[in-house]
Amino acid sequence: MTSLEELPLRPELRGRSPYGAPQPPATHRLNTNENPHPLPADLLADLGAALGRAALELNRYPDRDAVALRADLAAYLTRTSGETVTPQQVWAANGSNEVLQQVLQAFGGAGRTALGFTPSYSMHPILAAGTGTTWVDGHRRADFTIDTAAAAQQIRETAPDVVFVTSPNNPTGTAVALETIEQLYAATTGVLVVDEAYTEFARAGTPSALTLLPGRPRLIVSRTMSKAFGMAGLRLGYLAADPAVVDALQLVRLPYHLSSLTQAAARTALAHTDALLATVDAVKAQRDRIVAALPGMGLTSVPSDANFVLFGRFADAPAVWRALLERGVLVRDVGLPGWLRVTAGTAEETEAFLTALGEVARIQP
Numbered sequence: 001m002t003s004l005e006e007l008p009l010r011p012e013l014r015g016r017s018p019y020g021a022p023q024p025p026a027t028h029r030l031n032t033n034e035n036p037h038p039l040p041a042d043l044l045a046d047l048g049a050a051l052g053r054a055a056l057e058l059n060r061y062p063d064r065d066a067v068a069l070r071a072d073l074a075a076y077l078t079r080t081s082g083e084t085v086t087p088q089q090v091w092a093a094n095g096s097n098e099v100l101q102q103v104l105q106a107f108g109g110a111g112r113t114a115l116g117f118t119p120s121y122s123m124h125p126i127l128a129a130g131t132g133t134t135w136v137d138g139h140r141r142a143d144f145t146i147d148t149a150a151a152a153q154q155i156r157e158t159a160p161d162v163v164f165v166t167s168p169n170n171p172t173g174t175a176v177a178l179e180t181i182e183q184l185y186a187a188t189t190g191v192l193v194v195d196e197a198y199t200e201f202a203r204a205g206t207p208s209a210l211t212l213l214p215g216r217p218r219l220i221v222s223r224t225m226s227k228a229f230g231m232a233g234l235r236l237g238y239l240a241a242d243p244a245v246v247d248a249l250q251l252v253r254l255p256y257h258l259s260s261l262t263q264a265a266a267r268t269a270l271a272h273t274d275a276l277l278a279t280v281d282a283v284k285a286q287r288d289r290i291v292a293a294l295p296g297m298g299l300t301s302v303p304s305d306a307n308f309v310l311f312g313r314f315a316d317a318p319a320v321w322r323a324l325l326e327r328g329v330l331v332r333d334v335g336l337p338g339w340l341r342v343t344a345g346t347a348e349e350t351e352a353f354l355t356a357l358g359e360v361a362r363i364q365p
């Protein structure tokens with residue numbers, strides 16, 4: 001067996017572990033923030049037909065610029081945000097992970113710096129490492145909110161080329177006020193990426209940063225169909241930004257990166273947007289139910305605008321994680337001392353989670 005140490009691996013990758021939560025078998029999988037609701041039957045039928053049609057053309061390369069898909073995504077953003085977003089402002093790739101990687105390939109890279117406010121989505125620093133971009137940890141308050149003045153100051157001092165703001169934040173669920181985003185944008189000369197993977201689950205009064213795009217050519221808003229749309233297996237992420245940003249990303253994207261099957265499936269799903277997003281309110285209700293039940297067990301949570309809840313505090317969070325798993329409930333230990341993260345899904349899943357947690361909280365306060 002050859003070990004990694006024996007390979008001429010880039011030094012900054014040595015000793016690192018690949019991204020990925022442990023996936024032990026469990027009855028209730030509440031660890032990766034997916035939408036558990038099954039896809040509507042008429043969408044499944046339309047997907048079969050659309051993929052069949054696309055298959056007839058598989059001898060040809062796909063539309064390299066995904067023009068029709070980007071128009072559909074722009075229409076969705078325009079309809080739901082009230083802000084006019086044109087197809088030229090939209091870019092799509094295989095999951096928002098690939099979108100974010102392309103942003104770092106274009107705007108980060110060797111000799112450049114990216115800054116994000118920790119704890120946040122752990123792929124941001126991993127994508128930075130993979131693109132040779134130096135990573136800087138930005139600070140949050142103890143309650144996981146961002147102190148705007150301190151954050152703007154840190155941005156001015158470190159002058160990053162890329163700034164990440166995740167809103168609602170993963171793993172804490174914390175939404176970031178638009179005034180904060182405006183001020184962080186004003187403080188940076190780099191691009192500012194607002195990662196809005198969970199925005200469809202936000203509570204009323206937490207608007208998307210899409211409304212800030214006009215007049216801000218270095219602002220990027222990234223989205224995904226993996227969460228609210230319930231299409232994690234599709235691998236379709238996208239962003240909205242100034243058309244010049246989209247031009248920049250075309251310099252680094254692989255030709256034909258989005259397969260014709262992906263494009264056809266994503267367009268079909270978008271034609272069923274209303275039916276797909278009909279599950280969002282039900283998921284939010286389960287999130288709020290989890291939040292409401294925790295104090296009765298002597299526990300607390302971080303206010304969440306996402307489809308998950310960071311809950312605690314525990315003297316030994318890994319022990320609680322194991323005890324929940326023994327009861328068939330898989331949650332995520334995100335490495336924050338005292339806290340665990342649970343995905344809000346169906347009513348049955350919430351029931352199973354709260355029952356297991358009630359038992360565990362009695363023996364493992």
Ligand code: PMP
Pocket residue numbers: 033094095096097098121166169170195197198223224225226232235236237
């Ligand atoms: N951003 C955030 C904040 C996420 O939590 C995730 C998925 N866990 C992603 C982006 C990437 O999602 P995808 O590649 O499936 O679009």
